[in-house]
Amino acid sequence: MSHVLDPAVEEVILLSETGEAIGTADKATIHGTDTPLHLAFSCHVLNSRGEFLMTRRSLNKLTWPGVWTNSFCGHPSPSEKPVDAVVRRAQHELGMSVTDLEVALPEFRYRAVDASGVVENEICPVYTATSDQAPAPNPSEVMDVAWVDPADLGRAIRLTPWAFSPWLVLQAVQLPHLGGVRP
Numbered sequence: 001m002s003h004v005l006d007p008a009v010e011e012v013i014l015l016s017e018t019g020e021a022i023g024t025a026d027k028a029t030i031h032g033t034d035t036p037l038h039l040a041f042s043c044h045v046l047n048s049r050g051e052f053l054m055t056r057r058s059l060n061k062l063t064w065p066g067v068w069t070n071s072f073c074g075h076p077s078p079s080e081k082p083v084d085a086v087v088r089r090a091q092h093e094l095g096m097s098v099t100d101l102e103v104a105l106p107e108f109r110y111r112a113v114d115a116s117g118v119v120e121n122e123i124c125p126v127y128t129a130t131s132d133q134a135p136a137p138n139p140s141e142v143m144d145v146a147w148v149d150p151a152d153l154g155r156a157i158r159l160t161p162w163a164f165s166p167w168l169v170l171q172a173v174q175l176p177h178l179g180g181v182r183p
Helices: 082-094 150-159 166-172
Strands: 011-015 021-026 041-046 052-057 072-074 099-105 109-113 119-123 126-130 142-148
Touching: 041 082, 041 166, 052 082, 052 150, 072 082, 082 099, 082 126, 082 142, 109 166, 119 166, 142 150, 150 166
Parallel strands: 041 126
Antiparallel strands: 011 021, 041 052, 041 072, 052 142, 099 126, 109 119
16 A cells, blocks of 8 residues: 655654654754754665666755755655655656665764755665666656766765765765775
8 A cells, every 4th residue: 555645744753863753843844954863765776787876956955956866865754664655755756666675774874064054964774776667857856867887986976075965975985886895
């Protein structure tokens, strides 16, 4: 059974410093200069040729507009399983179905400040998935896509980290498919 959400109100799960759920808040109201810790996820999509799907964030995005990043990100709703949220966001952002979901970095956490001063502050498990579908980007979320060689992307991230989202840079050092080394 699919989970239907009201697109006008997207709630996020607020977390304590130890990662325990402590409440919910409207996503539109929490991202600012003092964003509370909340639950999110990132997903890295690979195709059967071993290529990695990168996306360039829409210029309409509040944080890091126009920046190249991983395939897609999102927030599970309070009543939604994280895997269901990943599937939902793949459809919403890229018009794609994904399979073979696996948690690659279950405890990934980061805090970053955008040039505008807006803070991202997330516990953000990182998933990998597969798809051979052609992306059909939602222009309010994604302005460009590219299937790339993961090793080439890993080298580009190491050489020019400023050209990518901060969460992708931090994830890349931990993910084998981007040339990272697990601690």
